[in-house]
Amino acid sequence: xxxxxxxxxxxxxxxxxxxxxxxxxxxxxxxxxxxxxxxxxxxxxxxxxxxxxxxxxxxxxxxxxxxxxxxxxxxxxxxxxxxxxxxxxxxxxxxxxxxxxxxxxxxxxxxxxxxxxxxxxxxxxxxxxxxxxxxxxxxxxxxxxxxxxxxxxxxxxxxxxxxxxxxxxxxxxxxxxxxxxxxxxxxxxxxxxxxxxxxxxxxxxxxxxxxxxxxxxxxxxxxxxxxxxxxxxxxxxxxxxxxxxxxxxxxxxxxxxxxxxxxxxxxxxxxxxxxxxxxxxxxxxxxxxxxxxxxxxxxxxxxxxxxxxxxxxxxxxxxxxxxxxxxxxxxxxxxxxxxxxxxxxxxxxxxxxxxxxxxxxxxxxxxxxxxxxxxxxxxxxxxxxxxxxxxxxxxxxxxxxxxxxxxxxxxxxxxxxxxxxxxxxxxxxxxxxxxxxxxxxxxxxx
Amino acid sequence: xxxxxxxxxxxxxxxxxxxxxxxxxxxxxxxxxxxxxxxxxxxxxxxxxxxxxxxxxxxxxxxxxxxxxxxxxxxxxxxxxxxxxxxxxxxxxxxxxxxxxxxxxxxxxxxxxxxxxxxxxxxxxxxxxxxxxxxxxxxxxxx
Numbered sequence: 214x215x216x217x218x219x220x221x222x223x224x225x226x227x228x229x230x231x232x233x234x235x236x237x238x239x240x241x242x243x244x245x246x247x248x249x250x251x252x253x254x255x256x257x258x259x260x261x262x263x264x265x266x267x268x269x270x271x272x273x274x275x276x277x278x279x280x281x282x283x284x285x286x287x288x289x290x291x292x293x294x295x296x297x298x299x300x301x302x303x304x305x306x307x308x309x310x311x312x313x314x315x316x317x318x319x320x321x322x323x324x325x326x327x328x329x330x331x332x333x334x335x336x337x338x339x340x341x342x343x344x345x346x347x348x349x350x351x352x353x354x355x356x357x358x359x360x361x362x363x364x365x366x367x368x369x370x371x372x373x374x375x376x377x378x379x380x381x382x383x384x385x386x387x388x389x390x391x392x393x394x395x396x397x398x399x400x401x402x403x404x405x406x407x408x409x410x411x412x413x414x415x416x417x418x419x420x421x422x423x424x425x426x427x428x429x430x431x432x433x434x435x436x437x438x439x440x441x442x443x444x445x446x447x448x449x450x451x452x453x454x455x456x457x458x459x460x461x462x463x464x465x466x467x468x469x470x471x472x473x474x475x476x477x478x479x480x481x482x483x484x485x486x487x488x489x490x491x492x493x494x495x496x497x498x499x500x501x502x503x504x505x506x507x508x509x510x511x512x513x514x515x516x517x518x519x520x521x522x523x524x525x526x527x528x529x530x531x532x533x534x535x536x537x538x539x540x541x542x543x544x545x546x547x548x549x550x551x552x553x554x555x556x557x558x559x560x561x562x563x564x565x566x567x568x569x570x571x572x573x574x575x576x577x578x579x580x581x582x583x584x585x586x587x588x589x590x591x592x593x594x595x596x597x598x599x600x601x602x603x604x605x606x607x608x609x610x611x612x613x614x615x616x617x618x619x620x621x622x623x624x625x626x627x628x629x630x631x632x633x634x635x636x637x638x639x640x641x642x643x644x645x646x647x648x649x650x651x652x653x654x655x656x657x658x659x
Numbered sequence: 660x661x662x663x664x665x666x667x668x669x670x671x672x673x674x675x676x677x678x679x680x681x682x683x684x685x686x687x688x689x690x691x692x693x694x695x696x697x698x699x700x701x702x703x704x705x706x707x708x709x710x711x712x713x714x715x716x717x718x719x720x721x722x723x724x725x726x727x728x729x730x731x732x733x734x735x736x737x738x739x740x741x742x743x744x745x746x747x748x749x750x751x752x753x754x755x756x757x758x759x760x761x762x763x764x765x766x767x768x769x770x771x772x773x774x775x776x777x778x779x780x781x782x783x784x785x786x787x788x789x790x791x792x793x794x795x796x797x798x799x800x801x802x
Contacts, residue, residue, distance in 0.1 A: 214740050214801040217773070217780065219721065221796050225789040226724040232751070232799025241801065251718035259751065259800050264743045268750050275754040287758050294735070294795045295727050308717035315712040321705035336711050345709045375716035385709045413802070459711050591743060599741040599776040 215241050219250045229254065230293035235280040236261040236413060237470050242281070244468045248374035253302050255293035256281055264591065318347075331389070336459050338451065338479065342389035349388045350381065356397030357384075357658055369407045369460055371468045378404070378460050386459055390452040395430050396445060398658035400452045402511045406653055407461045409453075410515045411468075414592065417475035417516065419482035419549075419647045420453060421632055423499035424509030426655050427485040434485035436636025439551070441480070450483030477519065482647075487634045490554035492561035494568045498632055501569065502652040509655040516647030517592075518543060526640040531564050532556050533575060539644040540580045544590045545622025547648035548576070553635035556642050573629035580623050585616030593622075731765040733794035738784070739770065740798060742777040748800045755797065769793075 218229040231254050233241050238258040246253055258280030263271065279289035319330070327344055331337050343349065354361055361381035369376040383404045387397055399422060409418055422432055433443035441447055457478075463469050488497045488506075499510035520539050526532045532552075540548055550572070552560075566572040588594050588611070601608035611620050623629055630649060635641070727733060737752040749770075756768045771788070773781040788796060 214742070214777075214798060217738075217740065217785070218796070218798055220780070220782070221785050221788070221798075222724040223721055225785060227789065227793055227796055228724045228726050229796040229798055231801070232797065234800060234802035237801060247717055248715055249718055251721045252723060254723070259802075261802065263751060263800060264802060266750075268754075271750040272754045272757075274751065275758055287755070287762070290755070290797060291730060291763075294797075295730060297726055298723055302723045304720040305722050306720060308720050311717040312715060315710055315714045317710060319708050319710045321707045323704055324706055327706060327708055331711075334712065344706060345711065346706060347709065350709050369713070370715060374718070376713045377716070378713050381709070382711060382713065385711045389711065455711075460713055462713065462715060595741075595743055596776050596778075599772075599774075603774065 215245050215250045215252070215254055218254050219252045222252065222254070228294050230290050231256045232259055233257075234259050234261040234263060236472075238281060239466075240468070240470065244374075245372065247308070248370055249372050251308070257286065257289045257293060259286075335464060336389070336455070338454050338458075342455075343391050345385040345388040350384050353384045353388050353392060353394045353397055354381070356394030357401060359401070359658065365401065365405055366407065370462050371408055371411065373408065374462075376460065376462055382460065383456070386455045387452055390455050391444075391448045392452060393430075393444075393448075396449055396452070398509075398655045399426065399430065399449055399511055400456075401658035402653045402655045403449070403453050403513070404456050404460060405658075406513055406650070407456060409457055409461060409513070411463065411471065413470045413472055415471065415473050415475040415517055417477035417481070418453065419477070419514035419516065419645070420450060420484075421498055421512045421514065421649075422449075422483075422485045422509070422655070423488065423497050423504075423512070423652075424655065425507065426509035427488075432485040434487040434489075434634050436638060438484045438487070438634045438636070439482065446483050446485070447480065450480035453481045453483065454478060475517070482514075482519075484634050486632050487554055490557070490637070491633050492557050495557060495561065495631075495633065496569065498630070498649070499652050501630075502649070504652055504654070510652040511655055512649045512652040514549060514645075514647035514649045516547075516549070516645055518644075518646045520644045522642045522644075524641070526556060526559055532559055532640070532642065533564060533566070533572065533579075536642070536644055537576060537579045540576060540623070541582045543622075543644065543646045544593050545580075545582070545587060545624070546593060546596070547625075547628040547630075547646060548623065549630040549632060549645045549647045549649065550642055551632050551634060551645060552642035553637060553640055554633055555635075555637045555640040557631070557633045559640060569631040570626070572631060574626040576629050577623045577626035578621065580621060581619045582622055583616060584611050584614050584618045584620050587611065587620055587622050727794055730763060730795070734767045734769065734792060735759070735795045735797060736788050736793045737768055737770045738788075738796055738798040739772045740777050740801065741773055741775075742799075742801055751800060752797075 218231045221227050221229050235258045238256050241256050260274050279286050282289050359380045363380045364377050367377040383401050387400045430445045432445040457463050504510045560566045597608045601612045607624050739748045752770050759766045759768050
């Protein structure tokens with residue numbers, strides 16, 4: 214919203230007052246102002262929660278206090294539009310209090326002190342890190358041909374704020390996470406994708422690696438691939454957590470406001486696809502995204518839910534039926550099924566799904582939920598209800614029907630993905646609402 | 660024989676020997692990190708390390724638009740950003756509109772819903788507000 218207020222103020226010279234919930238208003242007043250807009254926009258804080266509140270409560274908010282200034286809510290709005298600008302609000306050009314550049318090296322200190330410094334400055338996941346000595350960073354940099362001082366990206370912070378970082382910074386974080394040199398290209402590819410998506414909701418990321426580099430790094434795509442039983446899976450996932458915190462600069466309550474966050478963020482569900490175990494006709498994830506089979510690619514998924522099949526496939530209830538049932542609890546924005554190769558084999562050989570796309574098509578046609586449950590999800594409602602009101606099909610058709618009416622929420626079959634991984638010791642799977650990006654080349658970072 | 664000399668004879672870096680098994684495992688991945696190649700200061704055990712922190716650049720400052728001397732006779736647009744969907748913000752904007760009607764009737768208020776959804780821009784609406792001589796905008800609610 215700061216973007217819109219800023220555009221109205223700057224381009225049309227019309228004064229604005231921005232209303233924000235008390236849960237996030239400090240972001241507009243703080244980090245977003247300093248690092249993104251450069252405009253000290255005038256905010257009035259609305260008590261949280263306001264979504265879903267009855268009209269009487271909303272009326273009481275308007276009759277009540279501004280959560281920012283503490284003065285009467287409407288007086289704060291009037292002041293926001295009429296009170297003359299302060300000297301600070303008239304400033305233009307370079308910010309007067311810009312932070313000084315971080316030194317390349319930290320002052321030498323004992324290992325215990327350094328561990329404490331790294332922890333206290335928010336550079337860890339609260340597990341000890343490997344201290345990035347120059348020797349270790351130099352060693353890990355041998356995993357890439359890119360120069361240490363090459364800038365990987367500038368718009369790295371939340372909402373694209375400027376946090377330029379180099380290959381050496383990524384190598385430093387890779388050392389901290391415990392990486393080997395051969396992991397560095399994947400970690401660089403991951404770093405090139407910041408900023409990762411954040412939300413006040415429990416959003417999370419998932420990382421899937423495809424292509425020859427899986428074997429070169431020793432990633433696990435077989436037995437236990439989703440667990441903490443493989444060095445590469447574990448360390449690359451941890452690297453992403455540290456990249457999010459150190460490079461992106463995510464700080465809970467400052468640049469992000471996840472109410473519960475998500476335990477998947479500890480390691481970002483990092484694993485490799487078991488390409489060798491794909492049934493005939495089932496393409497690897499990266500090939501589906503347009504990459505060559507011989508390319509090494511990392512795909513970052515974003516989502517919220519991770520529903521376990523719990524048990525194995527029963528003879529009397531083919532896997533697609535239980536997938537359909539479980540998926541009805543997902544939002545419908547998109548889905549990814551993570552399945553053991555044995556499940557893929559059953560779906561292919563016994564059920565006739567000759568491709569991942571065929572399975573997506575069937576699920577798109579067969580997953581159902583009520584319209585009121587569909588619109589009851591605030592992510593769906595935020596993203597699609599406004600477009601539905603503007604006539605976008607099929608969502609527009611789902612607005613005016615009875616709440617009990619059944620709809621097919623996965624309207625786009627291409628939004629249903631499948632990734633095969635695991636060791637064939639149980640025909641188990643997960644239904645998730647994770648949605649992939651187009652995949653990032655790892656080869657470009659070797 | 661002091662501890663450092665003993666470790667050196669055993670082929671161990673004092674730095675590596677002083678830390679966790681995880682440290683030792685990872686260090687093993689770096690043959691260059693052999694004894695004597697560490698950044699351990701021989702005097703006090705201090706270690707030199709790279710600083711992982713990124714320097715954040717502040718945004719260029721942009722001044723706010725001049726404020727109004729009064730709201731009397733002015734047209735104020737109440738813009739619904741559509742955050743939350745399903746008309747979550749309409750209620751509070753309508754309550755604000757009602758308050759103006761009851762307490763400052765000389766203020767004209769107009770409610771508008773932004774096109775697209777909360778993540779999309781609506782430059783057409785900002786232009787429309789300017790062309791219709793909108794004097795001020797109350798926009799929200801972000802949550």
